[in-house]
Amino acid sequence: MHCHPLSLCYPLRFCDAVMSLVPLKRRRRSEPVPGGTTSPAxxxxxxxxxxxxxxxxxxxRAFLTAxxxxxxxxxxxxxxDAVTHVVSEQNSGSxxxxxxxxxxSRPVEHxxxxxxxxxxxxxxxxxxxxxxxxVGVEPRHCLGVEEFPAACNKAPETLPYACQRRTPLHHHNQEITDALHVLAKAASFEGSEVRxxxxxxxxxxxxxxPFRLRSAEEARGLPWCGGHCRTVIQEILEDEACRExxxxxxxxxxxxxxxLTGIFGVGVRTAERWYxxxxxxxxxxxxxxxxxTAEQRAGLRHYTDLQQPVTREEAVRAELLVKDALQRFLPEVQVTMTGGFRRGKQQGHDVDFLITHPDEGALTGLLKKAVDWLESKEPTSALLGGCPMNPPPFHYMGMLLYHQIKERSHGRRTASIxxxxxxxxxxxxALPNGDTERTGLDALSPEPVSPHGAGPEALASWRAVRVDLVVAAYSEYSYALLGWTGSKHFERELRRFSSHKKKMSLSSHRLYDTEQCCSLPATCEEEIFAHLGLQYLTPSDRNA
Incomplete structure (x- = not known):
């Protein structure tokens, strides 16, 4: 993979002038791994x-501990992080x-x-x-520490598709991947989706x-890590930063x-036109x-709030709200939190919920009923549905600041779709918020938005949070759950693998065998992986 050098994008004098102002960031150490309490000193x-x-x-282990x-x-x-001696029996260092x-589920220093x-x-x-x-530690006691990176770095065993690899939430090469994601975003802004x-x-x-790269040589042979990417890897490992x-x-x-692309409802093409x-x-x-558009106006009005990460605690509050609204019309409806939170993240940019019920006919019109109810009722703390949590002194927790319903597509889905x-x-x-100040970009609105015209006290008690609701037919639930769990790149690779390696078409509705001309039913995610001949990966291992 190649990209235009900076000298082609910026005048040489400008590059030289700015380069002198660019600080080289120092490489961060891995965060210590939180563990349980140790025994008394x-x-x-x-x-x-x-x-x-x-x-x-x-x-x-219990006997030796005692x-x-x-x-x-x-x-x-x-x-x-308090551990000084890791003792093992009949295991290698790797x-x-x-x-x-x-x-x-954390990177560990060896x-x-x-x-x-x-x-x-x-x-x-x-x-x-x-x-x-x-006793003093001697070389004969060590688990091959000197050979450890070589024991782990087996490039031929690194499979090419992300759906074939375990990708935990926390990993060893954060500095390098952060840099590559910046270059990926920049290439997207320039319209080069291939790069x-x-x-x-x-x-x-x-x-x-499963290890931290020590040199660019260790990346040799890894899929997709040649050319420009390897140059970036080498510069970060040697200089602790990439000037590009x-x-x-x-x-x-x-x-x-x-x-501009950070605004809710604004994509790359719109942002490029505005630029x-x-x-x-x-x-x-x-x-x-x-x-x-109405979506963009809402995104602009609530830009400050929507740029703040949604915490897991806030996601749970949103889940209580969503369940309460839906269960008023269908008591046994199933609601599952998907997206990054299902993959183990503690923060996210929005919260996604998948909705289903064994009686597929009961799902007809359910979403609109719940949304209409949230709009017509003045939400109160009762929306928590009797949850034992102590509700905050705020009575507008369920107010929809913006919503857009996309109806289910009933057209015939061919194998290629x-x-x-x-x-x-x-x-x-609008969800409860402990912050008492609402400043910054929300002031763009001549009259700050408040649910039902609430006064300043209510205005200081909520923050805007993005919530996506997806209704899936019970027969399609497993495919929808897999598709909406992510990550985005994992799903893209899973579909690519299905098409290129298995001659199948995968969507969030079904898996279609193009050679047998039939859909493959699945009652759980494990069955979908089995249909594709893949080892099952739990959601926490899909953070590709």
């Missing part, structure tokens, strides 16, 4: 042992690292890294127990690696396009406000 300060249960077994604690050792039941990361715990064989533990104190997708694919591969990326981030076009017309800030849009035809409601909902 032992006789040996600075020594905290973690026994790996893999191949050791729970009973033997033995060590009886001799004054501090032993923690869960891996945490196996121990991957096992711990799978249990904690024994060869500065500040990380030592990965040790059981022999160190038994020798320490025999003398009643921690953008290339950077995204490279970042996805690096997210799946820093240049892109301070460019006028990138900053303006990022701002050509001289729009550089949100206030510049006031002059063309009459030309904005993969578009989502489910009935969907895209909305902006």
């Amino acid at each position: 032992g006789t040996f300060p600075g020594v905290c042992v973690f026994l790996v249960e893999r191949r050791m077994g729970r009973a033997r 033995l060590a604690q009886g001799k004054g050792f501090s032993v923690t039941p869960e891996y945490s 196996e121990v690292l991957m096992w711990i990361e799978r249990q904690s 024994g060869g890294a500065q500040g990380g715990p030592q990965f040790l064989d059981i022999t160190w533990f038994t020798e320490s127990m025999s003398v009643g104190r921690p 953008s997708l290339g950077f995204i694919r490279a970042a996805s591969v690096l997210k799946s690696l 990326v820093e240049m892109v981030k301070i460019s006028d076009q990138y900053r303006s396009m990022e701002l 050509r017309e001289g729009v550089r800030s949100l206030r510049d849009l006031q002059s063309i406000e009459r030309k904005l 993969t578009m989502d035809g489910h009935e969907t409601c895209f909305s902006i909902v």
Whole structure:
């Protein structure tokens, strides 16, 4: 994959002048892995042992733990940042690292890294127990620390499709993937979707690696990580920053396009047209406000709130609200939170809910009824449906600030069609907010929006949150659940794999075998993976 060098995009003198102003960011260390509480401080300060249960077994681990604690050792039941000695039996260093990361879902420093715990064989533990104190760590005790990166870095085993790889939420190469995503976004802003997708694919591969790259040479042979991407990898590993990326981030076009595409209802093409017309800030849009769609006006009005991440606690509140509204008309309706929150994220840019019921006829008109009810009723704390949570002193939790319902597509879906035809409601909902100040871009509205004309007290008690509601027929629920869980790139790769490798067409409605000319039913996600001959990946492993 190739892209235009910066010298073709900016005058040389400008590049030289700006380059001198671009600071080189320092590489961040991995965040410590939060774990459980350790045992009381032992006789040996600075020594905290973690026994790996893999191949050791729970009973033997419990026996060894009691033995060590009886001799004054501090032993923690869960891996945490306090651990200094990781002790394993009949495992290699790479196996121990991957096992711990799978249990904690966090990147872990290994024994060869500065500040990380030592990965040790059981022999160190038994020798320490025999003398009643921690013995010195010798090379024979270590689990191949020097060979650890080589043991993990097996480029031929890195499969080309993201749906074939486990991609956890937290990974080891954050600095590199962040840089590649900036370049992907910049390429998209320039209209080069091919280059953008290339950077995204490279970042996805690096997210799946069970180790941190130490050199660009380790990336040799990895899918999608050659050419330009490898140059970026090398520069970040050597200089702790990529000057091309820093240049892109301070460019006028990138900053303006990022701002404009951040508006709810504004895509790249619209933002590009506005940029050509001289729009550089949100206030510049006031002059063309009459030309904005209702969706864009709502996005502009609530820009400040919508730019703030939605927390998991807020997502749960939204779930209570959605369930209460729907259950008033269909008590046994099934509501499932999907998207990033189902994949394990603690924050997101919106909240997605999938709605279904075994009686598919009962779903007809349900979404409109719930939306109409939310609009016609003055929401109160009762919308929490008797939840034991203490409701905040706010009585407008269910107000819809904006909504648009897309009806279900009833047209005949051919094998080649993969578009989502489910009935969907895209909305902006007012949720309780502890902040007492509403400033910034919300002031663009001459009269600040408040549910039912609420006064300043109510205005200070809510924030706007994006909520998407999707109604799926019960027979299509498993496919809809898979499609709406994401991530976006994982779903794109899953459909690409289905088409290129299996001659099948996958959508959020069905899996169609183009050779057998039939749809393949599935009652759960595991069956869909089985139809495709893929190992099942849990939602937490789909963060591609």
